[in-house]
Amino acid sequence: MVLYESLQLAHKCILNSFYGYVMRKGSRWFSMEMAGIVCHTGANIIREARKLVEQIGKPLELDTDGIWCLIPASFPENVTFKLCNHKRSSVTVSYPGAMLNALVYEGFTNHQYHTLEKDGSYSKSSENSIYFEVDGPYQCMVLPASKEEGKKLKKRYAVFNLDGSLAEMKGFEIKRRGELNIIKHFQGCVFKTFLNGSTLEETYKAVAGDADHWLDILHSHGVNLSDEELFDLISENRSMSRKLEDYGAQKSTSISTAKRLAEFLGDDMVKDAGLACMFIISKYPIGSPVTERAIPVAIFKSDAKVRSHYIRKWTKQMDFDEDTDIRDMLDWDYYIERVGSCIQKIITIPAALQGISNPVPRVAHPDWLQNKIRSK
Known part of the structure; x- marks a missing residue:
């Protein structure tokens, strides 16, 4: 089971990424026709499935490869057929699955699938490898x-x-x-x-x-929380995908945090890509955009004098001292x-x-x- 599950996942990853790859101009196997027909066929199958489900129950969520739906409890989940032969007395079929697969077979079978034979000729057959599988029911x-x-x-x-x-x-x-x-x-x-x-x-x-x-x-x-618990709840952690200098004049909370980290830790600490910016949002300076009110959490772990100096500088609140409570600063x-x-x-x-x-x-x-x- 583990082997089959992992193989199925591997095939799914390869096929999904290949489908995206053939849509990319300049790719080795670029084919907008192939990508287009996959998209078009998938959309039509889900559209038809929705029409069928709407006659029975209620569709809840649609995706390119599935449909979530609400079906009355009285609707048969499985149907069991009694057989006349002696090898098996009965066979059980998923009723909603069979209905949907009959719809797919009728409307989306390729009746002109050509297979190259050894003598160079082509044999023609009807092929359809698309099937619905029913999961659930769920609570x-x-x-x-x-x-x-x-x-x-x-x-x-x-x-x-x-x-x-x-x-x-x-x-x-x-x-x-x-x-x-x-x-x-x-x-x-x-x-x-x-x-x-x-x-x-x-x-x-x-x-x-x-x-x-x-x-x-x-x-x-956060009256009943310690400072550590409060920081854990309200701090945001963003990673810089590029170097700080590459962002130029762009503005964001993580860019402001990175610049402020550089101020008290030094430029060498923030020069590389992938910098983790952990920050809280201050209500000071009042009226400033959120991007300019991001304060790095690291400053609160530094020496009291260093902390109060930079917090006064960033918030422009000269009356903030070493004993100022973080709660008085936050933009609640x-x-x-x-x-x-x-x-x-x-x-x-x-x-x-x-x-x-x-x-x-x-x-x-x-x-x-x-x-x-x-x-x-």
């Missing part, structure tokens, strides 16, 4: 909403098995490097909480508890907005679109959604 699929009206977020979902274990997760911040840890911690617990509750209201009440826990930490300015509104944005996508906007009043009142709905609720 739950969590899909986030977009903050913009009329838009949907693609390739983001969390799927849970019937026993409550995570089957698959795609696209969320929890899987990305460099994201705020407080958002990762929130997402680490909130998806599992969607399995709680026997009604929609109870489920949203349960997940709102997770959101409120992390919002309380930010609204209380920035962090509340970042976490609030994540809560909107996962909890509050989906709740509103399902007719549930805002389960996290501290996170306001976007204007377009407020107007939609009022008009309803």
